[in-house]
Amino acid sequence: MLHYTPSTDLREAPTASGIGPKAGKPKLRVMLVQTQAENAGAQEISRLVGAGLAARGYEVANLFFFRRSASFDEPPNTFYCADSRPGNPLALLRMLWTLAGHIRTIRPDVVLTFQHFGNVIGGAVSSLVSRAPVIANQVSSAMSMSWPVRVADIVMGSVGFFQCITLNSQAMEREYARYPAPYRARMKHVPHGFDDKSHGLSKEEARRQFKLPPDHVLLGCAARLHPHKQLDAAIRLLANEPSWQLALAGQGADEPRLRALADQLKVSGRLHFIGEIPPRQMADFLACLDVFVFPTQAETFGLAAVEAASAGIPCVVNDLPVLREVLSFEGKPTAIFVDASDQAAFSAAVAKVLTDQTLRDALRQSAKGLRSRYSLDGMIEEYVQILDAAVTRGAQ
Numbered sequence: 001m002l003h004y005t006p007s008t009d010l011r012e013a014p015t016a017s018g019i020g021p022k023a024g025k026p027k028l029r030v031m032l033v034q035t036q037a038e039n040a041g042a043q044e045i046s047r048l049v050g051a052g053l054a055a056r057g058y059e060v061a062n063l064f065f066f067r068r069s070a071s072f073d074e075p076p077n078t079f080y081c082a083d084s085r086p087g088n089p090l091a092l093l094r095m096l097w098t099l100a101g102h103i104r105t106i107r108p109d110v111v112l113t114f115q116h117f118g119n120v121i122g123g124a125v126s127s128l129v130s131r132a133p134v135i136a137n138q139v140s141s142a143m144s145m146s147w148p149v150r151v152a153d154i155v156m157g158s159v160g161f162f163q164c165i166t167l168n169s170q171a172m173e174r175e176y177a178r179y180p181a182p183y184r185a186r187m188k189h190v191p192h193g194f195d196d197k198s199h200g201l202s203k204e205e206a207r208r209q210f211k212l213p214p215d216h217v218l219l220g221c222a223a224r225l226h227p228h229k230q231l232d233a234a235i236r237l238l239a240n241e242p243s244w245q246l247a248l249a250g251q252g253a254d255e256p257r258l259r260a261l262a263d264q265l266k267v268s269g270r271l272h273f274i275g276e277i278p279p280r281q282m283a284d285f286l287a288c289l290d291v292f293v294f295p296t297q298a299e300t301f302g303l304a305a306v307e308a309a310s311a312g313i314p315c316v317v318n319d320l321p322v323l324r325e326v327l328s329f330e331g332k333p334t335a336i337f338v339d340a341s342d343q344a345a346f347s348a349a350v351a352k353v354l355t356d357q358t359l360r361d362a363l364r365q366s367a368k369g370l371r372s373r374y375s376l377d378g379m380i381e382e383y384v385q386i387l388d389a390a391v392t393r394g395a396q
């Protein structure tokens, strides 16, 4: 069995409600199934749910199909099915075999799968080798799935492989509103909770930690280096404004393209690739920034921007309906929305935020509400209820 012990302590979610397995009752064994191990949104949510459930007395095991980034900080009790993404049918079969073996050994009472591959593959293999009910956490836009995966997801969600399908935003609910009625009947919007990533460090101390320039305007983003994040639009901002610098936290295959663009625009000296950082360092990274920029092409939630806004960093984000939905509190925006493909407009929005203290104060004030809107405790309570209901139904 491929088993990795965690390299760091994981902050556990608060237990404000005091809910947990009742005294004398055996601990429920929950298995969280993810596709790839890297520091990204779906993995952050499973980390938080896992920690919250463990703090409430559940026994939690984390299963990843494979590891994508070397720096991924795995939660306690983590198992892998392969060292890397399977590149041929034999490697895929071996990974599936290991997955089935892990599920048989862990003998979960309930399984919570994440992302479209995690849902479809994890749900199917789990149903073959275990009687545990499966809850699917759907954070992928239907449009981002290849058609075979999409068909498998629709069939499995409609015929009852998944007892419940949790969605992460109203935008996703609208997208899935055209799905078959039996699938829709299992859908439930569970708003994400997020970990407080507000900073204790001064900007100077934080920048020293990351070896970032102490006295320049610093824009930044935390994201997988993937073309969908459109970080090239953030790099282009540097070409317009020689006094600005940009720091990017994250890893991914888009890095060579982004570096080449920076060379071509002659801004490489002002672009800082920090690499992927663990969640516990995100507060210090955000503390370095004057503005968080998020030119992403599409999101189903956009956790990194919510964390940045809540940490009091003014955010300038692409004008997507889902970001307008998520980055607001009581009808007030917690970020500036702009068409990030319009270079002049994007640059002007960043400049405005940098020079307008009243605007920054207003954004920071409304962003204070995000912690209650996306309460960590609230999310975990929802999962406690969904998991307990699934196990109770399964036992009947």
Ligand SMILES: CC(=O)N[C@H]1[C@@H](O[C@@H]2[C@H](O)[C@H](OP(=O)(O)O)[C@@H](O)[C@H](O)[C@H]2O)O[C@H](CO)[C@@H](O)[C@@H]1O
Pocket: 040, 041, 042, 043, 045, 115, 139, 140, 141, 144, 168, 192, 228, 298, 299, 300, 301, 302, 303, 304
């Ligand atoms: C782009 C997007 O919609 N991101 C969501 C999502 O997260 C990631 C997404 O599902 C990725 O899928 P893909 O490989 O098809 O691009 C995964 O690889 C990532 O690991 C996911 O984290 O879910 C996040 C959490 O709900 C959400 O905030 C984000 O907008």
Ligand SMILES: O=c1ccn([C@@H]2O[C@H](COP(=O)(O)OP(=O)(O)O)[C@@H](O)[C@H]2O)c(=O)[nH]1
Pocket: 039, 040, 041, 042, 044, 222, 223, 224, 249, 250, 251, 275, 276, 277, 278, 279, 282, 301, 302, 303, 304, 305, 307
């Ligand atoms: O180096 C990094 C870059 C990002 N993140 C985290 O990864 C998540 C990104 O989530 P988001 O929903 O924005 O994007 P996704 O990758 O899921 O599309 C956020 O919690 C970030 O704090 C991280 O821990 N380390």
